[in-house]
Amino acid sequence: MHKDQAARVTHTQGWGAYHLLALNSPEIASKAAPGQFIMVRTSPLYLPLLRRPLSIHAVSGPELHLFFQAVGAGTELLGQAGKGQVLDILGPLGRGFDLSGDLEGRRAALVGGGRGIAPLFFLAHALRQKGAEARVFYGGQSEGDLVLRERFSSAGFAAACSTEDGSSGFHGLVTDLVLRETAEAYAPDRLYACGPDGMLQAVAKLARRLNIPAELSLESIMGCGFGACWGCVHKIRKDGEEAWHKVCEEGPVFPAEAVVWGEEDR
Ligand SMILES: Cc1cc2nc3c(=O)[nH]c(=O)nc-3n(C[C@H](O)[C@H](O)[C@H](O)COP(=O)(O)OP(=O)(O)OC[C@H]3O[C@@H](n4cnc5c(N)ncnc54)[C@H](O)[C@@H]3O)c2cc1C
Ligand code: FES
Incomplete structure (x- = not known):
C-alpha cells in the first residue's frame, strides 16, 4: 500500500451523476491489479472525514482511472474535481480478481x-x-x-x-x-x-x-x-x-x- 498525497487530476469527464477521473499516480498505477481499489480523500477540508473506496477502473502508464457515481457528500465533491487538482489517495488495496493460471482461449x-x-x-x-x-x-x-x-x-x-x-x-x-x-x-x-x-x-x-x-x-x-x-x-x-x-x-x-x-x- 502506498500513500500518494500528490495525485494530480489530468482529465475529467462527466455524464450527469457519473464521472470519469484520470489521476497521475505512477507508484500506485505500477502496482495496481484488476479488482483492487484505492481510498480517496474527497476534500482537503475536515469533512468528509473518511476516505472513500473506489475501484481502479483502468491503468494507463502512470495514470489511474476512476469511474464513479455521485451518491453522497464524498462522491459529489469528487465529481467537482477539476484538471490540475491534487488528491490524497491510498492504494492499491485489497485482493482483486484471480488471473492466475493459463487463461488462453477461456x-x-x-x-x-x-x-x-x-x-x-x-x-x-x-x-x-x-x-x-x-x-x-x-x-x-x-x-x-x-x-x-x-x-x-x-x-x-x-x-x-x-x-x-x-x-x-x-x-x-x-x-x-x-x-x-x-x-x-x-x-x-x-x-x-x-x-x-x-x-x-x-x-x-x-x-x-x-x-x-x-x-x-x-x-x-x-x-x-x-x-x-x-x-x-x-x-x-x-x-x-x-x-x-x-x-x-x-x-x-x-x-x-x-x-x-x-x-x-x-
Ligand atoms: C471496494 C469498493 C469499491 C468501490 N468502487 C466504486 C466505484 O468504482 N465507483 C463507484 O461509484 N462506487 C464505488 N464504490 C462505492 C463508493 O465507495 C460509495 O458510493 C461511496 O463511498 C459513497 O460515499 P459518499 O460520501 O458519496 O456517500 P455517503 O454520503 O457516504 O453515502 C451515500 C449513500 O451511499 C451508501 N454508501 C456509502 N458508502 C458505501 C459503500 N462503500 N458501498 C455501498 N454503499 C455505500 C450510504 O449508505 C448512503 O446510502 C465502491 C465501494 C467499495 C467498498
Ligand atoms: S475498512 Fe477498515 S477494516 Fe476494512
Whole structure:
C-alpha cells in the first residue's frame, strides 16, 4: 500500500451523476491489479472525514482511472474535481480478481450493474492480454446508467446492454440477459461480477446452475480500507466455517461460493 498525497487530476469527464477521473499516480498505477481499489480523500477540508473506496477502473502508464457515481457528500465533491487538482489517495488495496493460471482461449462473461461496471474495464483488458475472450454484460435502471458503453466498444469490448425500464437494449435485469445468452449461443466458462447485492446473488445462482466458477466484487461501507477498523465485514464461508471477514483485506473480490447472503442462498 502506498500513500500518494500528490495525485494530480489530468482529465475529467462527466455524464450527469457519473464521472470519469484520470489521476497521475505512477507508484500506485505500477502496482495496481484488476479488482483492487484505492481510498480517496474527497476534500482537503475536515469533512468528509473518511476516505472513500473506489475501484481502479483502468491503468494507463502512470495514470489511474476512476469511474464513479455521485451518491453522497464524498462522491459529489469528487465529481467537482477539476484538471490540475491534487488528491490524497491510498492504494492499491485489497485482493482483486484471480488471473492466475493459463487463461488462453477461456470465455469469460463480465457482468456489471450500474457503477459496478467500474472495475470490469481493467479486468477485460487483463483477460484479453492473457488470451481469454471477455464478453461484457452491462445493466442499468435506464439508458442514462449505461454511460460507459462507448468506452467499452472503442476498446474492442462491445457490451451487451440491458435496462430495467426497457429504454435501451434488453428489457429486464442484466442477469436475465446473461441467462438468455447462455441458453442460446454463448457458453462462458467463468463469470466475474460487480454491482448491487441482488445482482451478485443472481450471478452466484447462475454460476451454480451453469456449474462454472464465478468471482464477485463486494461493496461494503469502509472506514479505513486496510484492515484496521472492522467496518467492512461480510459473512464468508471458508474451510467449511462461516465467519465475518474483512472485505477490504480479503476482498473485495471473493469466489461466489464463499459469500454468505443469508437463508436464501443455502
Ligand atoms: C471496494 C469498493 C469499491 C468501490 N468502487 C466504486 C466505484 O468504482 N465507483 C463507484 O461509484 N462506487 C464505488 N464504490 C462505492 C463508493 O465507495 C460509495 O458510493 C461511496 O463511498 C459513497 O460515499 P459518499 O460520501 O458519496 O456517500 P455517503 O454520503 O457516504 O453515502 C451515500 C449513500 O451511499 C451508501 N454508501 C456509502 N458508502 C458505501 C459503500 N462503500 N458501498 C455501498 N454503499 C455505500 C450510504 O449508505 C448512503 O446510502 C465502491 C465501494 C467499495 C467498498
Ligand atoms: S475498512 Fe477498515 S477494516 Fe476494512
